[in-house]
Amino acid sequence: MTSTKELNWAVLGVGVIANEMAQALQNMGKKLYAVGNRTHSKAVDFAEKYGIEKVYDDFQDIFTDPEVDIIYLTTPHNTHYPFMKKALENHKHLFVEKSITLNSDELDECVKLAQKNNLILAEAMTIWHMPIYKKLWEMIHNNEFGKVQMITINFGSFKDYDMKNRFFNKNLAGGALLDIGVYALSITRSFMQSKPTKILSQMLPAPTGVDEQATILLMNENNQMATIALSLHSKQPKRAMISCEKAYIEIMKFPRANKAVITDAVTGEKQEIILGDTKKALQYEMEDMEKAILQGQTELLQFAYTKDVMDIMTKLRREWNLVYPEEM
Structure with missing residues (x-):
């Protein structure tokens, strides 16, 4: 209607x-x-x-x-x-x-x-709506690059080491996972055929107890795997790499990206796709x-993906024993 x-x-x-x-x-x-x-x-x-x-x-x-x-x-x-x-x-x-x-x-x-x-x-979540992702999902769906095998995500910010800052403040639900990890998990889930069922992680807490750094390993029933590295006090590029059978896709500044570089796995030939405008994300x-x-x-x-990502973050925080005051 x-x-x-x-x-x-x-x-x-x-x-x-x-x-x-x-x-x-x-x-x-x-x-x-x-x-x-x-x-x-x-x-x-x-x-x-x-x-x-x-x-x-x-x-x-x-x-x-x-x-x-x-x-x-x-x-x-x-x-x-x-x-x-x-x-x-x-x-x-x-x-x-x-x-x-x-x-x-x-x-x-x-x-x-x-x-x-x-x-x-x-x-x-900007990733659900940027035109470049809608195009890439369509290409993956049409099997242009073969099956997605491995996803590698980096996202790190250098935040001043001020424990009163919202990024590190447990009373403000601080930590890398809910602030930047949600982006990394969202792009990862969007290129996976199904929700990850095997999840492993390591977490380094800040003095306040929130997650300052984390590495996350994911695998689903389709044998697709992902590695995610997050940090709040060490800069990393906002970089995503989607490795498929026939090519790999590289995306920089991925939360609001408008460009992807696709490299043929056999010939090494590169194809650049530019679509959308980062300034129009909202x-x-x-x-x-x-x-x-x-x-x-x-x-x-893409609400089903939102739900899956929240389930993953909830599981991770339970394993880390990271509980916010509102949850007590």
Whole structure:
């Protein structure tokens, strides 16, 4: 069923992603309907910057406003679960920054609530929406490179060694896995035929107990394997390599990539594919979200992959005995 309704977007939070989201909507010829934030003055400044007419004196009113169709949740991921429940209970479609929840139990509960109220719930994972990945998945599906055999992912940031910083702060659900590992696991899952069933890992904790570094080994029932290296205090390239029977695919800066280099396994000949625009990452996300709501194209949201990735992260943290205060 297709609808031509104009959807009203509201954003909770006014950080970097919220700014990108507001700019993306402008590029779509739209603007945000409303904004909410814990610090009201920051919401007012944000509204003035983007010409938003509605600012909530109490940010919680975003959940009950009858004019809001979709809430884009950009707050820290340890706050997502309670906000998601409020949004879904009040019949709002929901687009949530990664990591969508802290664990699988939280996600499962929200999924049931979304299904009960006939709502769309999705994670704002750039990888699901960048045109280059849609093209590569199609090529893999068409068996142009043979079976995917091995996937190798690197993602490392150099963050100042400040244990109060959100990246290392357990009270803010810090750690490499939920912040950057979610990207690495998402691209890995998207090129695997099935969910990994064998998972091994090593983790180096920061002084606060969150995961500072980790290496993860994955294997599924199709005998496809993956290795992932994550770090928060040592720089690595954001690099993905998808090794197939007939070729390997290299992708740099993979969370918002628009280019892939494909090398023939026999001849060494290289093919370069450039598709999409890294600056439009959030625009692609929101366009797909609207298509899911208005045209029923829910497959664009890749929610099954989101669920699989959350299950893997939950299993890993349980093995690491890494528990956040909200989970106690």
